[in-house]
Amino acid sequence: MTDVDQWADDFAAFQARFADLFGRIEPRVQAGKYMRGLMSPSNGASTWQIAEVVGDRIPDAMQRLLYRADWDADAARDHLQEFIIETFADANAVGVVDETGFLKKGTASVGVQRQYSGTAGRIENCQIGVFLSYATSHGHVFLDRRLYLPQSWCADHEARERAKIPQEITFQTKPQLAQTMLEDAWTRGVPMAWVTGDEVYGDAAALRDSIADHKRLYVLAVRSNTVVWLERPDLVEPQQKRYGRPATALVLAADARPLLSVATVVSSWPDHVWQRLSLADGEKGPRTYDWGCQRIVEPRDSMPGPDGWLVARRSIGDPTEIAYYLSNAPDNTPLQTMGSVASARYTVEQCIEEGKGDAGLDAYQIRHWPSWHRHITLSMMAHAWLASVRDTEAKKGGASRSLPI
Secondary structure: OOHHHHHHHHHHHHHHOOHHHOOOHHHHHHHHHHHHHHHOOOOOOOHHHHHHHHOOOOOHHHHHHHHOOOOOHHHHHHHHHHHHHHHHOOOOOEEEEEEEEEEOOOOOOOOOEEEEEOOOOEEEEEEEEEEEEEEEOOEEEEEEEEEOOOHHHHOOHHHHHHOOOOOOOOOOOHHHHHHHHHHHHHHOOOOOOEEEEOHHHHOOHHHHHHHHHOOOEEEEEEOOOOEEEOOOOOEEOOOOOOOOOOOOOOEEOOOOOOOEEHHHHHHOOOHHHOEEEEEEEEOOEEEEEEEEEEEEEEEEOOEEEEEEEEEEEEOOOOOOOEEEEEEOOOOOOOHHHHHHHHHOOHHHHHHHHHHHHHOOOOOOOOOOHHHHHHHHHHHHHHHHHHHHHHHHHHHHOOOOOOOOO
């Protein structure tokens, strides 16, 4: 059997995993054809182009699949996670949260408005999708997705009705969307030891606390003005007032050490704190930086919170270019481990790039909420199947992958 024949059989078996989601054979067949169209070299940007690639004379069946057929995109996502657990599961896996922009014209597409797009690097008219990816020794894949719905959309009843946004959907920040996806994945048994992401997510203390409450570890980027204590400050009994109920909560001692910004802390580090490490391969070879760390105490509502780590990554070419991270890893965790987790963030960027280039993630012209989730889920499915083929072929060639954590 040739590789092409084997891949065809593998794809048919992959499709069969989702067959129970479709009540009729037509949408079941179209879902497979849609994924094949997304994976084609000319994955297009409309159902017309996708239909043409797979040999459909008109796009009506593709449009029914996205707009009217009876199937649940969230159930397909759940099936996909079952496949990922079977194929990619790794006890040391890293969950990576990030968002990407989908540039759009006009105002009718669900969730679209002028907002910052990291993809474009500026404010653009776009939709924002928040994604959870899964980085393991077997490869990297998407686990989940949420469309970010700006507050202006949440409050516009007419726009919500036109875009078929369910009534139960309310405004959630990007970190809240990430937290929901992580908690859902853990509930479904996705093995994961670590979580990482950029400042959008690291600056959210509630997300950090949720990760810790679920017995997972994080290495999350934070802004340079984030404050920490170098030692746990003293707390004292409050001074009682002459009238009213007595105060019972402890307060900071008058001579307690002050909070310091992470940038201030790192600027005081002596040279021996820094270690030069190559922890992730980029397009031009190993990514080498100087890394350092120090034990700190995170604040919560201006009071001492959990013990943790401040981790910093410094550019070799420009020592003023420093990234800062907070981690709840145990106090005996090696710097290389935390640096490796932080460096795993590049895998979600690869997922998004591969999803757009190889699986048509952004190849759509869709206005409705359910249809957006259907298209994105089918693209994630196609990407996961391609990732499984890459892993199988790598094993045949004797190649090995590893996350050094």
